[in-house]
Amino acid sequence: MDLSLATRTEGDRTVVSVGGEIDVYTAPKLREQLIDLVSAGNYHLVVDMESVDFLDSTGLGVLVGGLKRVRAHDGSLELVCTQERILKIFRITGLTKVFPIHASVDEAIASGG
Amino acid sequence: MRRSTRRSRAAVESAGPADLPTSQLTTMAAVEVSFTPLPAHVRTARLIAAAVARRLGIEGALLDEIRLAVGEACSRAVAVHQRQAPTKPVTLTILDENDSLVVTVIDTAGDEQASETQPPEDPFELLTGASSDASGALDVLPSGFGLAVIAGLVDDLDVVRGPSGTVVRMSWKSPERDATARTTGAAEESPN
Numbered sequence A: 001m002d003l004s005l006a007t008r009t010e011g012d013r014t015v016v017s018v019g020g021e022i023d024v025y026t027a028p029k030l031r032e033q034l035i036d037l038v039s040a041g042n043y044h045l046v047v048d049m050e051s052v053d054f055l056d057s058t059g060l061g062v063l064v065g066g067l068k069r070v071r072a073h074d075g076s077l078e079l080v081c082t083q084e085r086i087l088k089i090f091r092i093t094g095l096t097k098v099f100p101i102h103a104s105v106d107e108a109i110a111s112g113g
Numbered sequence B: 001m002r003r004s005t006r007r008s009r010a011a012v013e014s015a016g017p018a019d020l021p022t023s024q025l026t027t028m029a030a031v032e033v034s035f036t037p038l039p040a041h042v043r044t045a046r047l048i049a050a051a052v053a054r055r056l057g058i059e060g061a062l063l064d065e066i067r068l069a070v071g072e073a074c075s076r077a078v079a080v081h082q083r084q085a086p087t088k089p090v091t092l093t094i095l096d097e098n099d100s101l102v103v104t105v106i107d108t109a110g111d112e113q114a115s116e117t118q119p120p121e122d123p124f125e126l127l128t129g130a131s132s133d134a135s136g137a138l139d140v141l142p143s144g145f146g147l148a149v150i151a152g153l154v155d156d157l158d159v160v161r162g163p164s165g166t167v168v169r170m171s172w173k174s175p176e177r178d179a180t181a182r183t184t185g186a187a188e189e190s191p192n
Helices: A027-039 A057-071 A084-093 A105-110 B022-028 B039-055 B060-084 B145-151 B179-187
Strands: A004-010 A013-022 A044-055 A076-080 B031-035 B090-097 B100-106 B156-161 B166-173
Touching: A004 A027, A013 A027, A013 A057, A013 A105, A027 A044, A027 A057, A044 A057, A044 A084, A044 A105, A044 B060, A057 A076, A057 A084, A057 B060, A057 B145, A076 A105, A084 B060, A084 B145, B031 B039, B039 B060, B039 B090, B039 B100, B060 B090, B060 B100, B060 B145, B060 B166, B145 B156, B145 B166
Parallel strands: A013 A044, A044 A076
Antiparallel strands: A004 A013, B031 B090, B090 B100, B100 B166, B156 B166
16 A cells, blocks of 8 residues: 655644555655655644555654644644554654654544644 | 574574574465565565464454554565675565464574664654654654564563574464364465
């Protein structure tokens, strides 16, 4: 399964809905999307990962890169994920401390990050 | 026949040649695949490993862990090959050894890959770039990140670096497989 990306605006947030597999092959596509959004002045991002089937450390790297980019503009990058198989890699790597992870897009937006 | 002694969880060796005897692997391998070091093939490798694991009765969270660990090991191998040996193949073997599933990923990208950068103790350092690789790319985690993830997933991990490359050997105990399942699996020669 390839990677699918869809973006929408909710208030001052840009929600990126990701589906499929984020790995060494597909991660560049997600990286380009995040770079494009930040370049266009969208500094408050919510990445919805509820439809992601697979995430590896290459994908984590892209999310870390996205967080660095928005932080450079005092922005935020919030994640939405409830899937245990995806959360596991965040726990193993300690990145649960770095990324705010929410149970829903609404919760991520309400967090006001 | 069981090969080596079981090492402690996530033991990592930095000495000794990458000398897993290929002939032994060949005779024991459930599946052995060589692939050109392209990112697209990492997914193929994951699918193969998952298919073999499923056939051995492995499902659920353990299957997800195997898929992730195999993906990390193959991504790492592809990355070092692309830098050092883009025309040589990466080899993946999957063995059903008694009560364990053993997956080995062998790169032949030489011995100039020993300088893998370890993940920082404090993950927040990833954001400051203090521990990032010399390339300075914002999106690239320290090169040792993949192995650190694998160490968090497998029951046993051996990393043997030698002059020809690195052997990453991962194994998972699969206690849920009972004798009946194994017998049935072995006798199952008819097409689907």
